[in-house]
Amino acid sequence: MEDKTYLFIVNPVSGNGKGRKMVDKIHKAMAKTKKVYRLELTKGKGYAKRLALAATEDVVVAVGGDGTINEVVNGIIKSDKVLGVVPSGTGNDFIRNLDIPKEPEKALERILNGEEIAINVGKAFEHYFVNIASVGLDAEIANEANRLKKFFNGTTAYVVAFIKALLSFNSISISIKNGKGSFKQETTLMALCNGKSYGGGMKIAPLADMGDDLLDICIVKKINKLKLLLVFPTIFTGKHTKFKEVQIIKEPYISLRIEDPVIINLDGEIYPITKEDFEVLEFKISKFKLKVLC
Ligand SMILES: Nc1ncnc2c1ncn2[C@@H]1O[C@H](COP(=O)(O)OP(=O)(O)OP(=O)(O)O)[C@@H](O)[C@H]1O
Numbered sequence: 001m002e003d004k005t006y007l008f009i010v011n012p013v014s015g016n017g018k019g020r021k022m023v024d025k026i027h028k029a030m031a032k033t034k035k036v037y038r039l040e041l042t043k044g045k046g047y048a049k050r051l052a053l054a055a056t057e058d059v060v061v062a063v064g065g066d067g068t069i070n071e072v073v074n075g076i077i078k079s080d081k082v083l084g085v086v087p088s089g090t091g092n093d094f095i096r097n098l099d100i101p102k103e104p105e106k107a108l109e110r111i112l113n114g115e116e117i118a119i120n121v122g123k124a125f126e127h128y129f130v131n132i133a134s135v136g137l138d139a140e141i142a143n144e145a146n147r148l149k150k151f152f153n154g155t156t157a158y159v160v161a162f163i164k165a166l167l168s169f170n171s172i173s174i175s176i177k178n179g180k181g182s183f184k185q186e187t188t189l190m191a192l193c194n195g196k197s198y199g200g201g202m203k204i205a206p207l208a209d210m211g212d213d214l215l216d217i218c219i220v221k222k223i224n225k226l227k228l229l230l231v232f233p234t235i236f237t238g239k240h241t242k243f244k245e246v247q248i249i250k251e252p253y254i255s256l257r258i259e260d261p262v263i264i265n266l267d268g269e270i271y272p273i274t275k276e277d278f279e280v281l282e283f284k285i286s287k288f289k290l291k292v293l294c
Helices: 014-031 047-054 066-076 104-113 137-148 154-168 225-236
Strands: 005-010 036-041 059-064 082-087 116-119 122-124 127-129 132-136 172-178 181-193 215-221 246-251 253-258 262-266 269-273 281-285 290-293
Touching (some): 005 014, 005 047, 014 066, 014 104, 047 066, 059 066, 066 127, 082 104, 132 137, 132 172, 137 154, 137 262, 137 269
Parallel strands (some): 005 036, 082 290
Antiparallel strands (some): 116 290, 122 127, 122 281, 132 181, 132 262, 172 253, 253 281, 262 269
């Protein structure tokens, strides 16, 4: 069989500059092999997706965090290309679901000699997400955390962002439709999960499984802010599911109608949504499977 070819898409600013440091490591590791490869640096939002879409190589490697992985997946999901990951983000939540090592040398070894597996990806309106989509307080937190990541490490950025968002956030009214019917819910946050964690290891959907063809949907109902302070730290261990205000349902498809403009978080990237954009927001498991080297 002919040797596979590789495209490394490196986000130099991911992980506060960790991405840039991977460039030499990748060149050194690849020089030791006889493999044909190419390495490109991203230059801003949307760049990784464009590179991935245009790739002619067999394996497209995302060198970055979940935002970079998300863009690469949006570029390759409809093709037969295989995803590789060299983690260099601040949160790195996607790889926590799979057997992908955090250490770059070991991750590179998996890309060259690992096993290819097929996993689910989620679809939110016209975008694909590999890990978690969310709306409500946690999307506000992700938005704020993206700004704060320049000053703090991953977890600290999320905790500070949580406190800021908590002070200003009010619940939102969501009409939810699933396979069993529809209901209206005053909601603090809703996370639609293919993967288990976000925010650098907060296990919002501790039982989510990227192979079960279902989204684990965590709904935190309207809750007073003092109680939320009690619930929030338990997300780190996945124990928040014991509170009566927290509900987890498993669905292959769900649609949401939200009256007010909201922001949607897809794998840590923010999409502002107005009623003019979408009357109804649809989230589902995509019919396309993602091939990943682990
Ligand atoms: N050259 C660049 N300059 C500035 N921003 C960039 C550049 N290339 C990509 N980006 C942006 O960097 C952002 C962060 O990427 P990514 O999510 O991979 O890293 P991270 O935030 O450190 O990791 P994680 O999501 O795992 O916490 C993305 O929003 C992406 O659009």
